[in-house]
Amino acid sequence: MTHPAILTHAAAVLESRSEAYGPADTALRAIAARWSLTLGQPVTPAQVVLCMIDLKMVRLAHDPGHRDSLIDVIGYAALMPEVQR
Template sequence: MGVLKEPSAEAKVLFAALESVDGRQKSYGPPADFMAHVADLWRAKFGWEVMGSDVAQAMILFKLARLSHDGDHRDSWVDISGYAAIGGAGTEKESE
């Protein structure tokens, strides 16, 4: 599968999400580890049984709530794509 000479608008959103996930990894470490850490904090604070993939899902819901006020906010769509990738990768790690 080759990269398009001129990426579609959809591909540009995914590329932006990739850059965001990679950039955050440099700042905060591996996404799955960070999501697991957030899950630990939520467990301690709220007493909820959560896993890292639950955190990714919750963050997607947070971004969807923002989009309900401004459906054209590109950054929220990019963030949702990034959280979906983190959640999908995290579920692979959690099932190992």
């Protein structure tokens, strides 16, 4: 798959997830709030994005050819500017 095709696919996945779960920034804020309670310390939406990228990177280290994990890394990275506003 070429890099334009990968980016196009990642954009389509982000759109699909937004339709299914609502705006990403809203979901990431909600996750940050829950993780803050669970961990007993403040967690930001940007930290949630970084942790989700870490999760996907561990999966990619196990199976570098797993395309879904690669797409998810790209998608989470693309969301970072939205949560840093």
